[in-house]
Amino acid sequence: MNDEHNASAHGVRVFAGPRWDPFMMDAPAALKTIATGTLAFTDPGSIYLDGKSVLSLVVEVDLALLEKTELIGVVAETLTRGKFNVRIERVGRPEVKNMMLGPKQHDQVNRDLEIRDIYNSEDAFNLGESYPGAYRARLNANLAYWDGIDGKVDWATNANGDHPLTDLMMADYLVVDLTKPYQETGSFLEIELAAMRGQEHESCGGRALNDDVMDTIFTQLINAGYGPVIRDGVDAATRPATRTFPYLAEPNPDPPSAPAHHH
Structure with a gap:
């Protein structure tokens, strides 16, 4: 617990403890967009509950343990x-x-x-x-x-009325290509979308902590990537993740309290 400098053992390194939540999204603006059917994002937007500390579990695995596996699924x-x-x-x-x-x-x-x-x-x-x-x-x-x-309409449904993204969204896990170099932005859903198009993927996939993945999702949902990037007005965490273990930033010494919200 809370040991940022613990050594790796048997190819695995673990950290557990409170850290600054890296998730960035203007959630109220997204809910307003759903309610009205009109884009409600502002520039800048605001990160919902910015500064909250979250109990975090960080696990780092040596690729040698995976014995030349190329694609893995992560939940x-x-x-x-x-x-x-x-x-x-x-x-x-x-x-x-x-x-x-x-x-x-x-x-x-x-x-x-x-x-x-x-x-x-x-x-x-x-x-x-x-x-x-x-x-x-x-x-x-x-x-x-x-x-x-x-x-x-940017996504045509098939004869059964199935939306092309339905299967992609139901596959609620990350796909990572261990043979490709790590990249901070642009890899989220890249493997899945390439597979849908019948093309070879180009990135490591997965989801980097500092990647503005909600903009990727809004853009795919609304214009399938054919139009401008749909931004929620929030582009980075107030305290971004780092490139060194345990990656997540120090917790907020004075985190905000949660306002009442549903579910």
Whole structure:
């Protein structure tokens, strides 16, 4: 705990303790965009709950342990404590829950279903057989809604009404190419989008701590990368991650308290 200088053992190095939350997003502006169907981002925007400290677990693995593996899938999960653990977040597709699974009004199939808790209970690598149809209906509806925000359709649905990004969003894990060099920006979803186009990917994939991934997501949702970058007005954490272990910045000695918000 809290040991930034601990040595590596058996090819693994671990840090646990509070750190500055690196996530950057103007969440209220995103929710306003969903509610109104019009871009509500400002420049500059503001990072929701900026400066909060989060209990963090950092694991560094020596590639030699993976024996020439080229592609790996990675999931990180947040669970509640106690005898009965509830998974409240799983990272691969940030904000898929709140922005793409949460809104109910566009879904003609399961309009009254709160789907996020069910989705969070899944194994990201192996969705159960009961609910993927419900996730798919919700994603197809909400992804089509996002696509229409700029007044034009950039993602054509197939004969079944499936949105091209639905499968990509349901694969709620990161894909990393261990043979490619680390890059700080532009690698998020690059492997997945290249695979959709039937092209070779060019980056390491994954998700770097300082990459402004929400701009990537907003841009893909709204104009499929054919138009300008859709910015939420927030481009970097107030205390960016570093290139040295444990990467996350020192915790805030005086973190803000959380305002009341839903789910």
